[in-house]
Amino acid sequence: MADTLMKFADAVKKYDPVFGLEVHVELSTNTKLFCPAHIEFGGEPNSQLTPVSLGLPGSLPVVNKTAIDYAVKLGLALHCDIAEWSQFARKNYFYPDMPRNYQISQYDKPLNGNGYLDVELDDGEIFRVPIERAHVEDDAGKNTHVGGADGRIEGADHSLCDYNRAGVPLIEIVTKPVEGAGARAAEIAGAYVRTIRDIVRALNISHARMEQGNMRADVNISLRKTQQDPLGTRSETKNVNSFKGIEKTLVYEIRRQAAILDKGGEILQETRHWDESTQTTAGGRVKSDANDYRYFPDPDLVMVHVTKSHIEELAAHMPEMPRERRARLKAEWKFSDLEMRDAVNAGALDLIEETVKAGTDAAGARKWWMGELSRIANEQGVSLEELSITPHNVADVQNMVTTGKLNDKLAKQTVAGVLAGEGTPAEVVAKHGYQVVSDDGALESAVVEALDKNPDVAEKLRSGNMKPMGAIIGAVMRATHGQADAKAISKIVIQKVRQG
């Protein structure tokens, strides 16, 4: 049965939405959280196992120190209090993807607590999202259901378990209830999760690819009449795995809950799922008979001790955070707000920075990555990073343009050559003999010839109407097989027409 929905604009006018997010980020350590099993995306099922990650009798977990360091770095980036002593606890429940039938997580003594993240919205406004905790835990394996529709467990005749993912380190970042977001709740949630992604990438602690499941979010939302009212009953939508999905889930749930409340109904405290195909959330387990996880401190693990001096050492080596970096680069590069946002959204920031570092100007670097190269990437359906051209190559091409060795057309052909695997820009240029005709004599005679062949145009130019200049340039280009510099041509044309 389809949910009744209220118009979003009406819903946020009538109700005050309060949301909370639990974001799971998979850490990019080489090995698992509690054993030296190697981690690799897309490995053969059940090929990345040790007795520990399979929970064999007698096996014992030992904490991966790198994972703790990664988590401390994230805690620092999120302005958290870092606990010198934190503790792992067992979360007990039976499920076939759980080798021990308990997850090792942190409960009442998490590593990171009480932080915040400032999120920049599209219009430049900053919204502060309060953070409850960011704790470390291990992931479960993966079940594949066979024989049913769409890989669902319903109707399946058997299931396969792959424990490669079991034991991969996760950080769960839990916000406090986010209040005062109003109509911008979805936008803030989306920006928050994108900012987390940018931060974990800057810290180099996660691949943060949502499509590979490196990041996923549980979205909690409730409505109340006014900001003064106590929090309403919430729904929790589990494992949303795209930025758009998170935003759409919030919008949908606000509309759905508003419609129920408007009719005097009650919100069920339940777990829901975002269905990408129908663009709706669907109800699942009712939370009131939820699992009792029987948390207790894991007696196999001593408390995690991170000394003050170690935290200070990690803090001293923190990379620049994405927001600060963007502000700095924008100023250095003299980009407009729009140019900067486009570059960020295209994921071109690193590429432009590398290109500038390779010794060319920012405007030129931006022009290539956001123009020609974006077009080609779009055409090929790949990301800019995946194009087979390096920032260094791009800088070389741009410099050849600046120094007049290539014109725009030849430069594009050179880039095409690099992308086709013909070598460096210099090699491509040499191979094809690309060069701007800079011999003034040859150009002059080509210009004179063009003016002679186009008397109408010549006349207009002589009378000071420079609009048809392109026709002469085009003719000269054709005559010189595209190897002339347009600026040089127009200079000669102007000379000639002034001479009479």
Next chain:
Amino acid sequence: MSQQDNSRQDDLVRLSAAEMADKIRNKQVSSRELVEAELKVIESAEPSIQAFLHISKDEALAQADAFDKKHASGDTEGLPELAGVPIAIKDMIVTKGIETTAASKILEGWVPPYDATVITKIKAAGMPILGKTNLDEFAQGSSTEHSAYTTTHNPWDTERVPGGSGGGSASAVASFEAPVALGTDTGGSIRQPGALTGTVGVKPTYGGVSRFGAIAMASSLDQIGPVSRTVLDAALLHELIGGYDEHDSTSIPKPLPSIVKAAREGQKMDLKGVKVGLIKEISGEGFQPGVQARFDEALKALQNMGAEVVEVSCPHLSYALGAYYIIMPSEVSSNLARYDGMRYGLRVMPPTGTDQTAANMMAATREAGFGDEVKRRIILGTYALSAGYYDAWYGSAQKVRTLIIRDYENAFKQCDVLVSPTSPSTAFKFGEKMDDPLTMYLEDVATIPANLAGVPAMSIPAGLSDDGLPVGFQFFAPQMRDDLMYKPAAALEAALDQARGGPMLQSLKTPWLESLAK
């Protein structure tokens, strides 16, 4: 085989592990000869003792041959003193390639793909593994009657239990089927069977011996330790298996104290300057008169060697049993959750007519695979950890535990070691306590406190009670000072042997050895 050969084998198996090791070093005997001799005893004794669940004859012989070959070429320099001496392993410890079941149906047929850290060390020392010994299922019990496979008999009276959970290892060592063995001790599972079979059993400091590869019963209490016929053998084995292990987070990153040195020091029978604390709360009421009498005599023997005896109080020990029966089952309920039929061991499909789901398969497997005592503890622990009960049960028990740790710390300010009887009674008859779990739990009243506090403790034979059955004398030492208890223990052993004219096990009737000699 000639008469002479057989009598020589009889003598061989009666040697201590240290004596066997001496003979190996002097090339008077090979590791293979020792293994063959023990296998003969096992063959002869098992029908009446049933200490073993699995005899790894081929592996043991291969290991012995490999050692002998190395020894012959002089490559055994630097190996531990017990190199080449055979050993039996409690079936709670995983052994690569040798079936390991924890005496439970749920692990029937499971062959581990890896070795416990202690097994890696045993193998590196060239000690052949004779087999895996019986226990109460998942080490839960005090009589070995809860084994899902067989009942182990006490060599002193085969109508009686050998104690538990490590009844198999204790009986194997007492009956000369093995010179030494490994056990695990969560609430007394090494020491109480030691007391009931007249053997030496040691629970090392928690964290002093790696638990990696010891099947978990209650992780915060479990500890692997030696079972032997002499204090020196226990010390030699303890040093061999002990030390920091990076695979066990709770392993203590410090070197072991000099345990063997302390045991040898004790053999000199001079205890001047040693302060022995008598724990007021563990003696007297509830202890069998014959047990108390041997204990009192042993205490006098310690004094005669110069030890000063002081009475100390550990006021919270009376709550130890209660706290233990909350903490232990709580951890059991979580540790045993992994046995669900999904990945290894027993799998029982749900009965026809019910949904063939993973959840129903898990339920059917656990219903069929676990025995009553294990189920009882899983249910107790699940309840104690439940929301709304956690603080009242688990939380309170942990507070008691902290108080007991403080009691020991205070007591050790007044003395070097603490002493008590190991077990309230001598070996009881089969079935005597099976229908009354509470009485069975009381068997461990004197041993449990050491596990709760994490301190080392050991039981050594203190003579026979009026009923002709062995009595155990227990020493406790401060954390990571296991050496402190080895000295008075070795001294007491020497004094009692001297008074008796030889080891207590000399008086054990061993028809299975006599039949060999015939």
